[in-house]
Amino acid sequence: MTLHGSGRPAAQRSDGTDGTDDARGTGGTGETGATGKGGGVSHGADARRRRRGRRPGGPMQKGKYPFIIAFLLPPVGVYAMYMLSPYIQAIYISLTEWSGFTASPTFIGLDNYERMWNDDQLWTALRNNLILLIFVPVLTLLLGLFFASMLNVGARGRGGAVAGVFGSSVYKVVYFFPQVLSIVIVGIVFSYVFAPENAGGILNSMLGAFGLDGLKQLWLAEQNLLIWIVMVVMTWSFVGFYVVLFSAAMQSIPKDIYEAALLDGASRMTTFRKITVPLVWDTVQVGWVYMAIQAMDGFAIVHIMLGINGGVDGAGDVLGVAIYRAAFQSNDFGYAAAIGVLMLVLTMTVVVLFMRMLRREKVELA
């Protein structure tokens, strides 16, 4: 905030909600700086200008270059070696044929990409990824908004105020828990949820208990169901996170707006659509993009619940598992890298698309 006028990351969020941030008075990052300077929002800009003017030749200049180099070297070094360089190499490897045993890969141009085009299993994986990409974010978003609004502005009446329901903090703690759980544990537990009755089979036992024996089935043996089961499990593990995220956003909406709506006789649905949703839209938008990236994954769930081949006839395959299989089961590293490039392109496209899709006028809170 001080050295560089540009690119204050928090700006994205605070633009629309600056007013509420202040009203809320939580120790958000934006404020720490302001309080440190002992000034309000309007002083911030002045102080910044003054400080920037003073910078060249300031006390911080002395001997700074050796320090900068010493401090940047470890993070940049580790990052470049183990993260950046793999990505760059991957693009070259995708143009080669390589079993990993020869010293160097054989360049084969775009053959791997052509092979992908004709690989039915890969199309299945791609289709499944698209299913996850559409349904997981939509379902998670709807459930997240629904539960968050129930928790935070659900209780109406009793004194006219709009408030969170009784026990809402307990709900938040419980809902959030899957997020801190290893996805491996989630996968293992759910492979027992969907197991046949004689191997645990929670779901089938429950159906039996409610007299719905007709709905019982061998869930993980049913090709057509596989990816939908994966979708359900992913949604299960994501919803709580978004409930908490949206709750934080809803807490920052001033209560009197709700009270005004209540006085005007707005129904719950109207209040939700016309007040809650527009005022948390920024958060929804960011969460949506983040979710899209998460939904592209699915590796651990599929690998644990369905196995390395993506379940019965590979019907539950996803791209991540296809890459892992090509590389570490078939030693077909060039092909694995090519699928990786496909995944990169897909992720980038999706992020851009998702960002476009929800862009909409921001609602300013005066």
Add this chain to the structure above:
Amino acid sequence: MADDDVRTATPRGPKLTADDRPREGVGIVGFAFGLLNHGFLLFWGLITTLPLVWAILSSFKTNGEFRTDPMGLPRGIEWDNFARAWTSANIGQYFLNSVIVVAMSLTMTMLFGAMGAYVLARYDFPGNRLVYYVFVAGLMLPVFLALVPMFFIVRDSGELLPFLGLNSYFSLALVYTAFSMPFTVFFLTAFFRTLPTSVAEAGIVDGCSHFTLFFRVMLPMAKPGIISLALFNFLGHWNQYILPLVIMQDDEKRVLAQGLGTLAANTGFRADWTALFAGLVIALLPVLIVYMVFQKQVQAGLTAGVLK
């Protein structure tokens, strides 16, 4: 409706009494809605907890009980499950491996991340923005694309330096560190920017070196940010699955999540379900404890990831 004025002026002020309350939210409708509301919330609460509670209860059963009555309560606590999981299923070794790797990776991540972020946030130099954006770009890259070359980089580095290479704790910790850099730098840069400049300048004027300034003044000041991010990274590293799957191929070197995955895959053959659930509980405990103790910070830290 005289109360109205008061209420709009001071939102937290006196509330309307029951008689003044307008139209909705009263009586039967409001009550029914409240009930329905709680019904939904409770329903999701049950969906969230039941599978986990079931897994925990199963870890107390004998295998016989598990087979005949998977949904029932355990008749006693079968501690032997935990002993079998710890020793014969090797969970003890995996647990230790996880502790070693995470201890190293978390230290490196926080130290390197804070160093990089501090310099990027507080010092002006040519290329500052470039370095920052190169770090941040890493946030969008899918890990799967990097798997293949990463495997070879790690394998080949072992031929140069024997303590690196596949199946090395240190290699895995370095990989975790590298993959945590984008977010850590991103988050901490924003955090360091908010700290007041005057203190730093006063330190330098008083003859502090840049190094002392960082370790003695700035790092302690950044503690809240460092803590929430350390929690975030702890959970991320502890729960990591795909990276160790590629790097730790030797059974003795597997980390907990990975070892559990293998154990789950073999459980059918071994016919030892309850040991699997005991292993699950062992893996779950540290996370549960961290979550319970730092509940507020964990929620704040993880959600801040999306908001910042």
